[in-house]
Amino acid sequence: MSLPWRRRSSGWSVMKVNRSSSLDALFAVMVNELKIISREPGGLALLIILPYFIAGGMAFIASFFVKVTSGVFIRQFIGFEVLMLSMIMMQTGARFLWEEKRGGRLEFLLASPTSMYVILLGTSLVMILVNIGAFTIASLPLFYMEYGLIGALRLALALLLLFIGLLPLYGIGLLIAGLVMRLNDADSVTNVLTPILTILSGTTYPVYVLPWWIKELIYALPMYITFYSMYLESIGHEELTLIIYLITATIIYLLLGMTSYARLERGFRSRGI
DSSP, X not given: OOOSSOOOTTSOOSTTTTOSXXXXXXXXXXXXXXXXXXXOHHHHHHHHHHHHHHHHHHHHHHTXXXXXXXXXXXXXXXXXXHHHHHHHHHHHHHHHHHHHHHTTOHHHHHHSSSXXXXXXXXXXXXXXXXXXXXXXXXXXHHHHHHHTHHHHHHHHHHHXXXXXXXXXXXXXXXXXXXXXXXXXXXXXXXXXHHHHHHXXXXXXXXXXXXXXXHHHHHHHSHHHHHHHHHHHHHTTOOOHHHHHHHHHHHHHHHHHHHHXXXXXXXXXXXXXX
16 A cells, blocks of 8 residues: 655755754644645545445445444444554655655755654654544544444544554654665565555454464554554443553654664765765
8 A cells, every 4th residue: 555645756855954943844844744745635535535435345245244233334444544544654754765865865854954853753743643634534424423422532532542553653664664775665665565564454354363473463563453442442442551552562663663764874874875
């Protein structure tokens, strides 16, 4: 699954990365990313509409074997939303670095006084906000029809869990970005990792049918726990241990991702890139 928005070659420039304030630079990056996304509103529409088609198709197929209730549809809907948004989050940093390198702008970004962490954080924060906004627009009618006014409160809590669950994916995205830059091929890396991560998301089919070692990998990644905690919240069952897990995963994956990227950037600088 690729990003709904493809960065234009002229989309990023070094125009605002020479600001002395990191907050100013972060704001400038976020504004620039929003401008890029606003040029292609079809990407946002796809984020809103596609989960209904996929969840509806899965429910239709399942109806030949079991009775499909509205609760089952909501579970499938949340699962595909989390899968889709997770893939976008994990690809954002890698796509950004790859396209800046291919466009000949990475050298200028590395030479600027603004940390690349600020730039990558800005792009990822925008994607988090856009993803949460798309999920809200897509899910609000569904939650309201199923649960009434209480559904709005459940959706708000589910959005908080989604926000927490997307944060560790920024760290995983940094790990993927390092792999892309080392192999010098974004498409091949994403084409290989996407089906693997789809399986390991645990959002498209029951986890209990999988071998135990795949289950352990699924539980080690944040996608399934994000999906499952959101589903439990949607039916009114909070699970504090899952929230603690997501916070712990955020810390671990951010540390792993930042450490990996720091090594990558040192390698670039040592080679004069």
